[in-house]
Amino acid sequence: MKTKPLLIGGMVIVIGTLAAFYLFPSEEKRVRKQFDLLSQYVGKEPGEDAFSMANRIQNIRWLFAENCEFKFESDRLSSFSGNYTREEVAAYALRRRSYFSILTLKFYDLKVELPERGMARVHVTARLTGRSVAGENVDEARELMCGLNKIEKKWLISAIEVVEVLKK
Numbered sequence: 623m624k625t626k627p628l629l630i631g632g633m634v635i636v637i638g639t640l641a642a643f644y645l646f647p648s649e650e651k652r653v654r655k656q657f658d659l660l661s662q663y664v665g666k667e668p669g670e671d672a673f674s675m676a677n678r679i680q681n682i683r684w685l686f687a688e689n690c691e692f693k694f695e696s697d698r699l700s701s702f703s704g705n706y707t708r709e710e711v712a713a714y715a716l717r718r719r720s721y722f723s724i725l726t727l728k729f730y731d732l733k734v735e736l737p738e739r740g741m742a743r744v745h746v747t748a749r750l751t752g753r754s755v756a757g758e759n760v761d762e763a764r765e766l767m768c769g770l771n772k773i774e775k776k777w778l779i780s781a782i783e784v785v786e787v788l789k790k
Contacts, residue, residue, distance in 0.1 A: 650734045653742045653770055653777050657729045660685050660779075664715065666725040666752070675719070683712035686779050687771055693783035722760070725752035740772040745785070 663678045663685070686708040694703045702714065719725060733745040749763045769781035 649736055649742070649772075649777075653734050653736075653744060654732055656685055656770065656777050656779065657732060657744070657746065661727045661729055664719070664725065664727040666719055666722055668723055675716075679712050679716045679719075682715050683708050686711050687773060690779060691769075691781040691783075693781075695784070721754055722752045723755050725750070742770040742772075742777060744768040744770065 660682065663681045666675075666678075688708055689705055690708065690711055691705050692703055706714070728749045728751075730747040730749065731745075735743045735745075737743060744767070746766050746768060747763060748766050749761075751759075751761045753759055765785040767781075767783045767785050768779060770777045771780045772778075
């Protein structure tokens, strides 16, 4: 008879721990979630309608800080290096997505550092694959160092720098 209350108590502790784990993710998991969302919003499937495209671009906008610094030195994207507002980042994403009929962005090997409260550094490998509207296949990988700031309880991307171009 005394094992029943212990069993119930143990189950309550296990369920409570699991609920806390899923309902209150760590700061590292929240940072990682931003990259999952960016990957999802950048992606493009064949036949994407205008409403879906506009929704994705709007969502991309809210992943970035009001001002974001891009450093793409010694890279094909060096012309995009500089400081941009989130609206400019969204406009650029819209223009670049329009060149593709299919597009995927995947992030690998995320290494999240939280050097101080409200700041995160993420070292990550990004891989962009797709097909242009002209029929050319694209498969590029870049090693990135990203900075994020926690603003109003949300982790927002504030800097992206190409660290090294990976070789095929």
